[in-house]
Amino acid sequence: EDKVVQSPLSLVVHEGDTVTLNCSYEVTNFRSLLWYKQEKKAPTFLFMLTSSGIEKKSGRLSSILDKKELFSILNITATQTGDSAVYLCAVPDKLIFGTGTRLQVFP
Amino acid sequence: GAVVSQHPSRVICKSGTSVKIECRSLDFQATTMFWYRQFPKQSLMLMATSNEGSKATYEQGVEKDKFLINHASLTLSTLTVTSAHPEDSSFYICSARGRRGGVTGELFFGEGSRLTVL
Numbered sequence: 001e002d003k004v005v006q007s008p009l010s011l012v013v014h015e016g017d018t019v020t021l022n023c024s025y026e027v028t029n030f031r032s033l034l035w036y037k038q039e040k041k042a043p044t045f046l047f048m049l050t051s052s053g054i055e056k057k058s059g060r061l062s063s064i065l066d067k068k069e070l071f072s073i074l075n076i077t078a079t080q081t082g083d084s085a086v087y088l089c090a091v092p093d094k095l096i097f098g099t100g101t102r103l104q105v106f107p
Numbered sequence: 108g109a110v111v112s113q114h115p116s117r118v119i120c121k122s123g124t125s126v127k128i129e130c131r132s133l134d135f136q137a138t139t140m141f142w143y144r145q146f147p148k149q150s151l152m153l154m155a156t157s158n159e160g161s162k163a164t165y166e167q168g169v170e171k172d173k174f175l176i177n178h179a180s181l182t183l184s185t186l187t188v189t190s191a192h193p194e195d196s197s198f199y200i201c202s203a204r205g206r207r208g209g210v211t212g213e214l215f216f217g218e219g220s221r222l223t224v225l
Contacts, residue, residue, distance in 0.1 A: 042113075042200050042216035043151070088150060094141060095202065095214065100150040 002027045004091055006098035014106055017079050021101045023089035024071040033072050034095070035063055036088045043088055046074070079105045110134055111203045113217030120191055121225055128186045128220045130201030136181035137203035142174075145198040145219075157184045191224040198222075 003026045013019055025033065032050045036043035047056045049065035049072055056063050060079075065072045076083055086100045110133040120126050130140055139158050143151040155176050157163040163176035173195075175187040184203075188195055200219040 041219045044216075086150075092214075094153055094156055095151075096153065097143075097151045102148070 002091060002096045004089060004096050004098035006087075006089055006101050008101060009099060010102045010104075012104045012106065013079055015080055017105075018075065018077045019079060019103060021074040021076075021087050021103070022071060023074070023098055025089075025091055025098075026070065027091045027096075029093075030067070031092055033065055034090045034092070035072070035074050036090065038086045038088055038100070039084075046087075076103075079103075081105050081107055111137075111201065111215045111217040113201055113220055115220055116218060117221045117223075119223045119225065122192055123190055125187055125189045126191055126222060128188075128199055128201075128222075130184045130186070130203065130217050132182045132203045132205070132215070135203075135205040137184070137205060138181065139204045140178055140184040141202045141204075141214075142176060142184075142186050143200045143202070145200060151200060154186075188222065191222070193224045196222055196224045 005024050007022045011019055032048050034048050035046040037046055047063045052065055052067040060077045063074045084103055084105045086102050088097050088100045090097045112131045112133055114129045118126055141156055142154045144154050145151045153166050154169045155163045155165045157176045157178040159178050159181050165171045173189055178184040198219050198221050201217040202214050204214045
């Protein structure tokens with residue numbers, strides 16, 4: 001059975017801190033790994049990763065995949081209060097979601 | 108980007124009644140739609156996969172007679188919670204994949220529907 005596990009479950013930081021979110025997976029037919037940010041409603045897409053070692057970047061967010069060790073990390077530098085959300089990783093085809101990491105950034 | 112509309116965004120009903128939630132792809136044809144449920148402070152749990160014109164495939168532990176899914180057209184899938192009970196209260200989210208669809212970026216989420224059963 002495909003499985004996605006995220007850690008930590010919860011993270012509380014101050015503005016300006018850098019955080020690293022982890023996602024490990026066990027998938028029979030790996031194609032890609034996705035990161036989403038969920039605030040109050042539906043998740044919004046952040047990154048899709050398909051190849052090992054290639055960093056994807058969007059502003060202060062970046063993510064990388066390690067297909068050998070079966071995990072991905074999402075980094076957020078210089079965090080802001082607006083980064084407070086639940087961050088989810090998922091693997092297709094059906095999008096099996098991880099448990100999520102709840103990030104709270106305080107001023 | 109592509110838009111998926113989900114309706115209603117919030118519904119309150121009495122125990123024993125049935126509730127229908129609609130998921131529409133507004134500017135693309137969705138060959139596959141997924142329905143998720145999310146309890147407070149928990150992740151999204153896949154309930155079922157719906158392919159246009161065929162029966163939905165339900166995940167283990169999801170009662171297909173209770174959660175009726177219909178995907179009658181390429182732009183509309185519906186989830187009906189039958190004989191709803193308070194424990195069915197949850198946030199239900201749909202996502203849709205278009206025809207080009209292999210994976211992902213091609214998968215778009217609705218805004219979710221919060222169901223409260225009294």
